[in-house]
Amino acid sequence: MGYVAIKGGEKAIDGAAEALEALRAGGPVSGSEPLSLNAIEHQLRLLTSRIMSEGGLYHPQLAALAIKQMQGDTLEAGFALRAYRSTKPRLLETPPQDTGNMRLIRRISSAFRDIPGGQMLGPTHDYALRLMRFELAEESPEPFRKMASTFLKNAPEESLPDSFPKVLDALRSERLLPPKAEHRNPAFDITRDPLIFPVSRSAALATMARAETGSMLAIAYSNMRGYGDIHPTVAELRVGYLPVMLPHPVTGELTEAGEVLMTECEVIAMYEPDDTESARGAAPEFTLGYGACFGHNETKAISMAILDRALQKGMRDGPENPSEDPEFVLMHIDGVDSMGFANHYKMPHYVTFQSDMDRLRSTREKYQARGETPQEETHES
Amino acid sequence: MKPILDVKGLTRIHGTECPSCLDMTGPEHNTNVCPACGSVVAAANVSFSLQPGEILGIMGESGSGKSTVVKTLYFDQAPSRGSAIFRDDDQSHELFNLNGAEQRWLRNHRFGMVYQNPNLGLNFGISAGGNIAERLLMNDLNHYGDIRRRASELLTRTDVMVSRMDESPKQFSGGMQQRVQIAKALATRPPLLYLDEVTTGLDLSVQARILDLILEIQHELGTAMIVVTHDLGVIRLLASRTLVMKYGRVIESGLTDQILEDPQQAYTQQLVASTL
């Protein structure tokens, strides 16, 4: 018999890193230039948005670096951001922020034709034709830069509104929606406390806010298609910059510390019978679903709002569909967890497979001892 | 002898419940839905006692609340109010004051339940013997050979062929599924058994054999039982005393013979007349 080497892991890992690095540089034939973080952050802004939101860290430059380093793999890039964040202590907590103060670049409502402040389509692909624009294949730098710099140049300052009233406030004043809760429990911090089911709505919202877009879309879509019945109307979807207010370290006064680009979606769903104690004798009202995430990511915000509404129903009445089951939804939408585990199957499993073979062999021996031959051996070949 | 079970004022209301719920529902109002708040009064002020070894019948149409009574006693549902004292040897338990763990312990060790729908009482993913094994394992019987023996004894006793013990009950006929449920319920020799419409939907000859089996078990083991049914024939054969329920209320109760020979309430008279 031959001796099988049990050394070599270290060398293999180093080799793999080298090969990966060579391909990051485009490989021997591409003649690529290195990507600048500036180009990634600003030109691949939707990708950067997605990485910040799934990575749970608002840091456009680090997100751009992660995209570059991970060669465009969104799951890996979000993961790198998360791992970086594990090394940082939590220094401060903000009080709840008011998204009514957002400096908007886009806001729409599909519930009303006109809304206070007006509809603002803003930068969206919604009505763009998905035709390949071949002229972009060879773009020269001058018109490219000019496009960016002249936009809004001739628009008068006063025609650019700062913030807009929220659509839901109008419905609240008509009492078609429940009033805002007076008392708020402190927000659940999923980075500091484990989810122990049943969980609060705050914990569910936090988990969804940094969930993987595609996973959340899939479960939300199951609800839209019939494994659930939320039938939402988008009361308002807004994209813009939210001023982050922090207590001043000395005076304690709320002070603007910066701003973050966010997408927020509020959906309205139909009223329904409510058997709970607190609802006793109350008039029926519309119900709400809420979604919000870092960056510009409308698919994620809408999916989250629908799932929030579905989960509230499941938390109250017990889940009737996967999308209403908090444990099912919240344990299966984290990209870092699911991607890591799917990939771990590539690791050595020699020992466990040895155990599996042992069980199968013993079981087959018993079959044979009883005079029964396992089926595949009786086939004529 | 003290009753094994004393139930007082057992009430179960689905919905928001308002002060009018009890006043505006019941047989005299011909509804169990409260007109003021829309709540459903499934059972209201049900009281009775059960002697050790006795079979009590609860008769009524669907929606009368008869199943609600056994489901609350078996902890499938929580009552809105009421009390139930279960006397087990020299211990007595106030069923609705027990915590979840104590309730599950009684359910697994001292009560047995046979549902109309065998899906509720049996796990179709495992064998008939496995269903019985599970209940024996809950009772700390941990010897594979003993479990096999006891399971086959129980199946033999309930007339299920032992040769089919290792098959899923999914493949069994309705009557046989009920026999497996009965075997499973009896596995721990419980002093109290609940039977919810166990023969409904079965062929007459199958029904008769299951009812015989239930009587034999009562004679052999002295198990007290509550038999819920809409079938007067079942009541006549099994129950020594009977409650008649309508719209969540007990409208008549007494010795079964007396109720069947001389029903006092118009509704009971109608029930008895329709089957004679």
Added chain:
Amino acid sequence: MNPDYRLPHSQDSYGFGFLDEFAKREIRRVILKAISIPGYQTPYASREMPMGRGFGTGGLQLTLSMIGPDDTLKVIDQGSDDSVNAVNLRKFAELTCPEVSTTESTTEASLIQTRHRVPEIPLREDQVLNLQVPYPDPLVIVEPSEAKRKIMHGEGDYARLLTKLYEDLVKFDEITISHRYPTRINGHYVIDPSPIPRYDVPGLHQSRALLLFGAGREKKIYAVPPYTNAEPLVFDDVPFRTESFYTADGQRRACDRCGSIDSFLDELNLDDGSKAWQCSDTDYCNRQLARTEAGEATQ
């Protein structure tokens, strides 16, 4: 964003043990709780580590939150110090815990992180074994809801798990659980001992070393404290059986490298179509080989 902001230029910003100190303190608190309630799956806010979930992030958080400059660390995967994942984790520990020494020797290590194996050489009281756990809950095969499983664990209700063993015996005349064998700790909680082979389960019983289990993705930590009972779940009349390394004619297979006949063996398929058998624990194999060679030399 502040226009003057610049990203850091190196990885100097990573502190000792990678995790921030608040996180380490929380994990140490959870470890203490886990030791106090042997076998109880203690939830914790598992942090993201720079390697994939499933690659040992749970075991690594245990290791990094308890390691100090005086420790000697050994990392194994499949029993081997040189398997790719073991190398990777050890390199990471060396990078982020600069003063810590690492070793491939089971007896020299104060802290051992492992995946899928318990070392063959019995551990001592001054050693800690951190096992990497993919699935912490043995009840998951009979109950998908974690909320319900918590109640079952609390009440020590393992009847459905035992029913699964009963069904195995009915169908196959064998318990088919190959690894991750459910094991009852201190007479109450049943744990998933991580994907170690059944061969390693008896070694958990009355272990002199503290055994810690970390599930990073599922966010649980549990412990088998020293000198604690660890009993595989079986029937009174069906003995627990470990993997057999006997040939058809009843001969115990030996390691083709060191000749040992008392270790867990890897089955290797060679290029010429034949099979070879070799110790899965490389440190043990090297020791046996050294001993044999020394014996030969003195003769």
